[in-house]
Amino acid sequence: MTDRASTAEQLQDDAELTDTLVKAPLHEQVKDRIMRRIILGTWGEGFVLPPETELAKQFSVSYGTIRRAMADLTAQGVIMRRRKTGTVVTGRTPHHSMSQFYRYYRLHSNEGQLMTSETRLIDTCHRPATAAEAQRLEIQVGAPVAFMLRERLYQGRVVMIDRVTLPLSRAPDFPADVKDAPVLLYKWLLQNHRLQIAAVRERLAARIATAEDLRLMHLDLTEVRALLDIDAVSYDSMNRPLVAMRHAALTEDHCYINEIR
Incomplete structure (x- = not known):
């Protein structure tokens, strides 16, 4: 991203903040906007945030x-001094924080190390919701949904299969073709x-x-x-929902770790 594009994105982000400040306490709105920049990678791991006086000017607060x-973001482990x-983005919290499910993957090695995975889309389509999907998503049976089938690989080996369902009423423009569908669904939404x-x-x-x-x-079909x-x-x-x-x-080689902050 060029400096000009980054600046335009930041200005748009700040304008949105001004429009929505009345909907929640000011510090919560500011925190949400900082988190959004971290989630989307504008302020990535190791990024040094501007001084607080400069941030106050940027956000007009x-x-x-x-x-x-x-202080809230520091307590949550999102940033550290x-x-x-100065104040630096830690890069730790997106793995586990409830508000940061955008890097969702919490399988660890049996030694407790977070695994870096690769996500691949296998298939995606638009179709009617099944009865089970309708119940989970609180929609009508047969309502249009987008369905994604994904595989997650660790060191070239498939270790997880994802089946994902999204009501098209929430995102009518969700692509029906694998080549256009987003790998990171939460970030896309x-x-x-x-x-x-x-x-x-x-x-x-x-x-x-x-x-x-x-x-x-890709396992032997006779295996248990x-x-x-x-x-x-x-x-x-x-x-x-x-x-x-x-x-x-x-x-066999992994465990699931759920950390709540």
Whole structure:
């Protein structure tokens, strides 16, 4: 991104802040906008934030409001203060914070190390919602939804399969072609529809892999393999179901870690 494009994005972001300050306490609005820049990569890991006096000018708020927002973000582990350097984006929180589900992947090695995965889309389409999807998303059976099938790879090996369902009423322009569909769904929803995840409810269960699971994971169809099922529904700020996901993960070399801040 060029400096001009980055500046334009920042100005647009600040304009949106001014329009929405009346909807929530000032420091919460400022914190949300700073978080948005971090989520979208404008302020990435290691980025040194401008001085608080400069931030107060950028957001057109008082110094006290900025101080409170920064204190909250520091307590959440999103930023940290370094002597001589200034306030730095840590890069830690997006893995686990409830408000930062945009890098969703919480499988770790059995030694506790977060795994860096690669996500690939296998298929996507528009189709009517099944009865189970309708119940989870609180929509009518047969209502149009976008469906995505994804695989997650670690060191070239498929370790998780994602089945994702999104009501098209929330995002009518969601692509129906794999080549156009976004890999990072939550980021796409935020950028294109300003839909931000406010809560996620998960249900975990163990089961034996089906033939379809084995095929998608490129495993021997005669094998008996245990899977961890993570059944998740994400909710927007109005507590409305936004995305339903079913993750099926291999468990031999991995564990699932859930950290709440």
